[in-house]
Amino acid sequence: MPKREWSTTGVANGTTTRLLCSCGLAIGLGIVVSVDVSCSTSESSTDTAARAGDAGDRVAAPLPPFTLEVFDRVRIGSKSEEPNFHKAAAEIDISKGPFAHAELIVDLTSTCFPFEQWKSEPPPAGQNWPASCDAFDRNFEVALIDPAANDGPAIEVIRAITPFGGPLHIERDVTDILNALHGKRRLEVTIPSYSDVEGKVSGSNGGWNVGARIELTPGTPPRNVLAVVPLVYDDKTLGATPRTFDFTLPAGTRHSRVEYLATGHGGGAVEQEVCLGPADEFCKRRHTLSADGVPFVSGEELWRTDCKALCTMTKGGPFGSYCLENPCGAPASVQAPRANWCPGSETPPLVFEPEQLAVPGEHAIDILVNKVSADGRWEISAKVIAYGD
Structure with a gap:
């Protein structure tokens, strides 16, 4: 509220006091006195209301929780001449922060399962699958892209593998990431779906349906990102x-978190002792990460052995029985260990806090994979999140 000041003299106990007058309120500096001072103002009631509104803005409560709807069953397909070939993207505006919590929720569905859907879309004559069904396990990645920095790497927020034909639900906390970003970003979902034109091992026009939303709670951030x-x-x-x-x-950086995602893929030759199948999907590889020349991960094998949990045998379906979590996959394949991933699950990031990254300034991170087959590959992403006090 703007104050209007006059110098006036009030005498109390022999003390001369300068008074501050603000619309009827007289406050003695050093001593309270009773003085009849008339304050005038040319402000209208509209001005007064506006000032009250300004003051209210400064102390307003955070916005109520809200949801950004990003995708509503958007189809990502396998034909290059059709929309959303292997990718779907949408612009989001995250300018209404800061956030006390932010959750990215993604739902993946397909026409492969439940099998009851086959009644409305039966396999074409001579084929084994509905045309729009992708019966295989595919890479499933979600990333945030800065439109102003297209040459730089995206921020990968989810790394997963689709089930063999089944649904998947993923929830990922993105509070720290969104509190560090401002304005508009592009959320991109990647699923490299492929078709079998004969419809024998998968649908002849396979694809996936993706729903995505971000549930946001404005408020005080839990950490100083x-x-x-x-x-x-x-x-x-x-x-x-x-x-x-x-x-x-x-x-202002006081500590930092490194998040590393890596999964092995490909159909290279089987290497005895280190590979259970084609490289690098079924190969054990050692990963080393260093910060400013000092290793903080030394030769760690990234290898998932919990894939058996994603095959609850269930009777029914077109094949007599199936894995509930991977309904279109051969049970032996579903259950096999793999290079840091399992069909129908998210691969969580490896998280580290190297002491070398506890100070601001220039730094470097080195990443080394001990071996990669000529016909295999390791898909990796890494990001550093810097925190203050």
Whole structure:
């Protein structure tokens, strides 16, 4: 509220006091006195209301929780001439922060399952699957892209593998990421779906349906996030060849978290002792990560052995029995260990807090995979989240 001041003299106990008058309120500096001072103002009632509104804005409660609807059963397909070939993207506006909590919720469905859907879309004559069904396990990735920095890596927020033809529900906390970003971003979902034109092992026009939303609770952030720095998001890593990523941590950084995602894929030749099947999908590889030359991950094998939990045998369906979580997959394949992933599940990031990244300034992270087959690949992403006090 603007104050109007006059110098006037009030005498109390022999003390001369300068008075502050603000619309009828007289306050003695050093001593309270009773003085009849008339305050005048030219403000209208509209001005007064506006000032009250301004004051209210400064102390307003956070916005109520709200939801950003990103995708509503958007189809990602397998034909390059059709929309959303392998990818779907949508713009989101995250300018209404900060957020006390932010949750990304993704739902994946297909026409493969439940099998009752086959009544409305039966397999074409001579084929084994509904045309729109993708019966295989595919990479399933969700990333945030800065439209102003298309040359830089995206921020991968979910790495998963689709089930063999079945549904998947994923919830991922993105509070720290969204509190570090401002304005508009592009949310992109990638599923490299493929078709079998003969419809024998999968549908002849296979694809997936994706729903995505972000549930946001505005309020005081739980942590003081200063920045999210994406380092890499690709499949270009070569075996036994370190890759170095330089970056800068902002002023005020007191500690940092590194999130590393890596999964092995491909159909290379089987290597005895280290591979149970085609490389690199079924190969054990060792990963080493260093911060400013100091290893914080030393030769760690990224290998999932819990895939058996994703095959609850169930009677019924077109094949007599099936894995409930992976209804279109051969049980032996579903249950097999793999290079840090399982069909029908999310691969959570490996999280580290290297002490070298507890100070602002220039830094570097090195990533090394001990071996990658010529016909295999490791898809990796890494980001650094910087925190203040």
